[in-house]
Amino acid sequence: MRITREEVLKIASISKIEIQPHEIEDVLRHLQSVLEYAARVSEVAADVYEPSNKNLNIVREDVVSKTDPEPILSQAPQREENYFEVPSILKNN
Secondary structure (H helix, E strand, C coil): CCCCHHHHHHHHHHCCCCCCHHHHHHHHHHHHHHHHHHHHHHHHHHHHCCHHHCCCCCCCCCCCCCCCCHHHHCCCCCEECCEECCCCCCCCC
């Protein structure tokens, strides 16, 4: 994939970056280098990635366990029974 001079200017315009005419070629080379690197990373990732696991869902049984809420609730600035008490953020009309 090659990037053009016009694309560099469009990217600069969208990004609100002012590029001087003498800087365009350097920016173009840098962006091209980034695109080539990204393409290479994609190639390597495609070689390593196992598509057979793409849509694999891991399912486990839910396990309910009793825990003592006191250690956590004891740290609350305000509480009511086994619940944290927080300031109301909605107004009643």
